[in-house]
Amino acid sequence: MRKVKSRRNRSTEMKLIEFFKSHGIKGWRRNYPLPGKPDFVFPKQRIAVFADGCFWHGHDCRNTKPSQNKSYWDAKRARNQERDRLVTELLTKRGWKVMRIWECEIKLLGIEQFSAFLS
Numbered sequence: 001m002r003k004v005k006s007r008r009n010r011s012t013e014m015k016l017i018e019f020f021k022s023h024g025i026k027g028w029r030r031n032y033p034l035p036g037k038p039d040f041v042f043p044k045q046r047i048a049v050f051a052d053g054c055f056w057h058g059h060d061c062r063n064t065k066p067s068q069n070k071s072y073w074d075a076k077r078a079r080n081q082e083r084d085r086l087v088t089e090l091l092t093k094r095g096w097k098v099m100r101i102w103e104c105e106i107k108l109l110g111i112e113q114f115s116a117f118l119s
């Protein structure tokens with residue numbers, strides 16, 4: 001579990017940073033101490049953003065079809081998904097809004113959609 005975390009998809013985070021910058025979205029922090037270690041946190045709005053790598057978190061899209069060791073990956077991803085669910089639940093209980101963005105959906109992310117979420 002620890003290992004998976006450290007292998008978070010960096011490029012996914014970079015894409016989001018680019019998105020924030022290009023749209024002038026401010027107020028986000030990285031490495032903000034919250035359960036589950038969200039990739040980005042907007043402390044003022046109490047919003048936690050997770051950029052989930054499709055492969056690691058088991059998104060049902062074309063990025064996530066390992067050809068080998070299928071049962072191994074299925075089990076690993078099931079654990080990640082369960083952890084994601086628990087983290088979302090915990091943060092929500094503490095009054096945080098949780099946004100999970102799939103790696104493959106970042107390029108589809110619209111600024112209107114994102115702004116609506118932030119406000």
Ligand SMILES: [Zn+2]
Pocket residue numbers: 054059060061062063102103104105
């Ligand atoms: Zn995906």
